[in-house]
Amino acid sequence: MESIVVEARDRPYVEARVRAGILEQGSVDVLREIGVGQRMDREGIVHAGTQLRFDGTNHRIDFEALTGRKVMVYGQQEVVKDLIAQRVADDLPIHFGVSDVQLHDLTSTSPRVTYTDENGARQEIVADYIAGCDGYHGVSRGHIPAGHLTEFERIYPFAWFGILANAKPSSDELIYAHSPRGFALHSLRSDSVVRNYLQVAPGTDPNAMSDDEIWDEYDRRFALQDEPFTINRGEITERVVTPMRSWVVTPMRYERLMLAGDAAHTVPPTGAKGMNLAVADVVVLAEGLTKALQSNDESGLDQYSDIAVRRVWRAEHFSWWMTSMLHRFPPEHPEGDEFGLQMQLSQLRYYTSSEAAMRTLAENYVGLPFGAAL
Template structure:
């Protein structure tokens, strides 16, 4: 097989990149090692920044998002017996966020790609990539029991943290930055209507809690737990009781809705950045290049920003022959990545309790949250980062 852009990975970054290239007349092929059912069931993020929503609408996958997405114009911070709402539109010039699960974004992109798009091969296991230094890369993969190759001008590595693409970059040409956190999230899906609640982030003496939703009928909730926690140790009663304590309002007027828990899992917390995001003819995007702690709900949104920047660079080269945008792709993306890592890390360390935390750390956390509640300048800085930097 031969194409202009070989895309490894059929997640949000790879699928969106393929869509943007197809609309601009640039040939590409997407190779995804999992089957379609698995890809469309992977539970991931669910908060879309304003720029992500605008991008999805602009490339033709906004219809179901507009029908079923849950717009949120504010975020509530609960801490030290207080509740403070950050109004996003008033602090950001009208921007907000939308709750729409990543699984649904992927379903929409897959359906459009299969109906009107470049080739998308499920079950295509990439074994390796050669020739990225020479400018004539070849992707070696297995599909339907056959060993195959895909020759291309550029390889887009969109295959996630554990994928093949990043491992193609030799150690001598890479720098990696890692931060591991000493706690995890216990996440549950529950058949509980969302009601009128917006996103609630709670800093509590017993640990962090987050109240969010996936659809009008399904809630998504998280609890800070120790690393190594077994989800089976947490009964439904224990989960709901812990959430009720950590999410409680000072006046006791807010009541947590309870219902059947349909899924639970434990997710470790870490930050990871790989530099550069380009090596020869290989360009990395999404989780293949960076992981952010989920507190800021930024992983999917960073992947979208990468895909938009990479598509613009590839289209520019296709139309003009110039590599100017490709040459600056890594640096321009990494500026956004590090700003996002900074914000997500700040949210993580401010809202979670370290296992060895003492009174001094308690007071500095509360002071940081109080600053947002009492200063419009601090609230605007929080709101602009949460609603998303412009793409």
């Protein structure tokens, strides 16, 4: 099908912005199927499990043994690079650096997009359908009339302080740590670059701690009872504080406009679901658009929102659960007392000792197969 992509940022910005880094098996399969998986297969890092660390002890969840599936460590910006490169190679239109994007005539059979291009000229696209894949702060959702959308939101009382550093990974797999000082995550992007996170208070200044103070805090939160553990250190090249929230808007279709990805939902990063949900949305949307354009049959688009939202809520629940189990709530929060702490530890012990519980965690983490009943 013919398509035109308009993007507010320039290409270097889009390709450089570091974001998510875990691809579910289903997302990996989709990228291979559409012919953009070659670099991912060369440079991505396959993970067959993950580690949960609490009470100073380490516990491994074996994804492959429990589900027969794995995940791939491959940054979202790398996926974006591959998709852009393929689109350019195929000589398909993609316009960067646009502004003042407006949507028109969404209830007609010929909706329009107008925008100002990078040279300051006003442009217009007349389409059959519009896909609003422009994120939470994008313009698409705002063109849906009031009263058509229902919004659901949960704000968490903590944030993630993330760093990107030139350091050798301290583990072959991700480590999710529940500690008396708060949550920490050790992740990686390559054999020489790590992406680590600390639980902090919302509004924390990312420059408030020195590099040594940051690394010392990781050592404290990842500490083991029976053996020494220190995280590998290196030059910190990026610092960012990310608030934690769950947010869903439904339905994901209004007439000839379909929302996808962060334009319709966001999840806490604890469950590694954001990018994968966007891929799942687009798979369902592509099938519906193909049927509509080739056979004049809109049944797939009529079902798009219902199918996509079921997966969204499954991912929202998993991300909420992982977040609630692993983060220390502030004392003033209802879950911040000793009872709440013991509930977290009880869950962690159960989900690292029961095979049935470990399988539940593993199958949600690696991602349920596309098309599965949810």
